[in-house]
Amino acid sequence: MITTTPMLDIKKIRKDFPNLDVTVHGKPLVYLDNAATTFKPQCVVDAVEQHYSQGASNVHRGVHYLSEKATEDFEGARRKVQNFIHAKHPSEIIFTRGTTESINLVVQSYGRAFLKEGDEIIITEMEHHSNIVPWQMLCEEKGCALKVVPFNEDAELIWEEFEKVLGPKTKFVSVVHISNSLGTINPIAKIIKAARQYDVPVLVDAAQSISHAPIDVQALDCDFLAFSGHKLFGPTGIGVLYGKTDLLEKMPPVQGGGDMIASVTFEKTTYNVLPYKFEAGTPHVAGVIGLGAAVDYVKSIGFDAIGEYKKDLLDYGTQVLQAVPGLRLIGTAKEKTSVLSFVLEGIHPHDIGTIVSDEGVAIRTGHHCTQPVMKHFKVPATSRASLTFYNTKEELDALVKAIEKVKDVFK
Ligand code: PLP
Numbered sequence: 001m002i003t004t005t006p007m008l009d010i011k012k013i014r015k016d017f018p019n020l021d022v023t024v025h026g027k028p029l030v031y032l033d034n035a036a037t038t039f040k041p042q043c044v045v046d047a048v049e050q051h052y053s054q055g056a057s058n059v060h061r062g063v064h065y066l067s068e069k070a071t072e073d074f075e076g077a078r079r080k081v082q083n084f085i086h087a088k089h090p091s092e093i094i095f096t097r098g099t100t101e102s103i104n105l106v107v108q109s110y111g112r113a114f115l116k117e118g119d120e121i122i123i124t125e126m127e128h129h130s131n132i133v134p135w136q137m138l139c140e141e142k143g144c145a146l147k148v149v150p151f152n153e154d155a156e157l158i159w160e161e162f163e164k165v166l167g168p169k170t171k172f173v174s175v176v177h178i179s180n181s182l183g184t185i186n187p188i189a190k191i192i193k194a195a196r197q198y199d200v201p202v203l204v205d206a207a208q209s210i211s212h213a214p215i216d217v218q219a220l221d222c223d224f225l226a227f228s229g230h231k232l233f234g235p236t237g238i239g240v241l242y243g244k245t246d247l248l249e250k251m252p253p254v255q256g257g258g259d260m261i262a263s264v265t266f267e268k269t270t271y272n273v274l275p276y277k278f279e280a281g282t283p284h285v286a287g288v289i290g291l292g293a294a295v296d297y298v299k300s301i302g303f304d305a306i307g308e309y310k311k312d313l314l315d316y317g318t319q320v321l322q323a324v325p326g327l328r329l330i331g332t333a334k335e336k337t338s339v340l341s342f343v344l345e346g347i348h349p350h351d352i353g354t355i356v357s358d359e360g361v362a363i364r365t366g367h368h369c370t371q372p373v374m375k376h377f378k379v380p381a382t383s384r385a386s387l388t389f390y391n392t393k394e395e396l397d398a399l400v401k402a403i404e405k406v407k408d409v410f411k
Contacts, residue, residue: 008301008309014390016041016297027360030395035180035208035339035386036364037230040294044234047293051286059285060259060276074285077292078275084295085225086216087242091274094248095283098239099207100130102226103174105241105278106203107134109251111172117143119171124149124157124186125376126179129369131205135174144171151376155182155331159190166194173202177209181368181384182331183314183339185209192221201247207231211388212310212337214303217242229287234294238287241278248274255280306389313387314338317396321385324403330382338387341368344403347410349381355409356402363399 014020019039022029031039051073057066059074075090082090096102111134115121121135125148132146139146147165151157166173173195177188192202203224206215210227217225224247229238243251253260253271257280262270271277298306317340321327326345344352353365364384367374374381385399 008305008389010309010390010392013301016043017390018042018045020390024360024362025358030359030361030398032385032387032391032395032399033362033364034388034391035231035368035384037236038211038233038388039390040233040235040290041297043297044290044293048235048286048290051289057285058282070285073289073292074283077288077295080292080295081240084215084299085210085240085242086218088218089245092242092245092248094241094243094275094278095288096226096239096241097237097284098228098230099128099205099226100228100239102224102239102241103130103203103205104134105254106174106224106226106243107138108254109278110201110247111135111138112141113250113252115142115144115171118169119144120147120165120167120169121145122147122149122162122165122170122173122175124175125151125372126155126157126182126184126186126370127174127176127372128180128205128207129371131174131176131203132372145169148372151184154333155179155184155373156333156335157184157186159187162191162194166198168198170195170198170200173200174205175202176205176207178206178212178337178339179331179370179373180208180339180386181341181370181373181382182333183336183341184331184333185212185335185337187335188222189220196221208337208339211298213307223247229291229294232291232294233297235284235287235290238284238291240291245274248278253277253280257281259283301389309389310338310387313391313393313396314340316393317385317387317399320396320400321403324400326407327403330377330379338391340385340387341382342384343379343382344406347406349383351410352383352403352406355406356399359398359402359405361395361399361402 017039057070059071078090081093149162195202201223204222206227211232225242230236260280330341349365
């Protein structure tokens with residue numbers, strides 16, 4: 001059998017992203033903050049612009065040409081997302097504002113309707129706040145208990161601890177697939193399989209993983225999956241909740257209004273079919289169309305090539321950062337993606353972020369909405385470089401050079 005190595009033409013790919021040409025303080029921008037948000041390829045910008053300049057219209061409501069066209073594009077994008085994550089039906093794709101809203105939808109709908117006092121919800125120590133706080137709010141209201149699976153010093157979940165908390169009282173499992181502050185890739189398939197013993201729904205926070213590798217929700221057998229368009233090279237303000245039909249069918253809507261109803265009288269309202277039951281009001285039409293274009297773009301590059309390239313970049317970044325005296329990497333899991341969180345002895349991350357920004361390098365500093373992770377490592381914050389397929393080794397060299405500058409300043 002002949003195997004070929006998929007290659008990326010990075011020069012060509014970089015031309016697709018106009019934002020990469022920006023200069024900062026007179027220096028070429030080095031954008032290493034992709035876990036926060038990704039840049040948009042020109043085709044996404046064009047799709048959004050095209051909708052607003054040539055096709056602006058509301059969806060599902062009009063019989064005039066533009067409304068029909070907008071509806072066609074909108075529902076076409078839903079099918080693109082369906083195919084992208086291999087959902088069984090387009091109606092299992094619910095458009096939200098992002099991962100945060102998707103998780104909140106499940107908590108407010110499924111959680112409030114089906115969880116009760118004494119029930120236990122399992123999350124992990126490395127969750128983003130958006131997969132902690134909504135559950136805490138529910139626990140407070142309902143008297144449920146949150147069970148947190150800890151991780152070890154390499155930032156890998158401790159499987160035995162998961163097995164310890166999983167039991168007959170467990171009524172929901174909600175887990176991050178890839179940690180945004182550590183890069184750890186969690187064994188999500190194994191977690192779902194284990195949860196099945198107790199017939200417990202599992203939600204996967206795919207905010208980071210959606211742009212990392214192909215996700216097949218049917219093969220994974222997850223019950224819910226949440227992600228944001230803006231971390232997948234799409235627009236901000238648009239996201240997705242995938243849910244299995246049988247669960248979504250029995251869940252009550254969270255917001256009432258236009259589009260989510262079948263009929264309304266003052267005596268009684270009946271609800272629309274899926275997915276509209278969960279999409280009250282005018283949706284983010286341009287955002288959905290832009291997300292569809294982003295999905296097309298990622299597919300055109302291909303996850304095989306993306307994965308291979310990012311692995312190489314991560315290995316290189318790990319190597320050059322580890323060589324910096326006084327620098328400690330936070331998050332050293334065997335299975336990890338291209339997130340490089342670090343601390344520098346004696347220098348606060350905010351100072352690092354500010355000084356490297358003067359050199360044109362954009363990294364994120366802070367707790368990354370994962371304060372429990374910071375607590376675990378006994379640090380107030382970290383600096384984080386997060387890479388994607390348009391980044392280069394030269395950009396990592398620029399980061400190291402900027403870090404040397406930081407060290408000079410604090411000498
Ligand atoms: N979950 C993870 C792992 C994230 O990285 C993020 C954002 O950084 C979120 C959830 C929240 O995403 P959003 O702010 O787009 O809703």
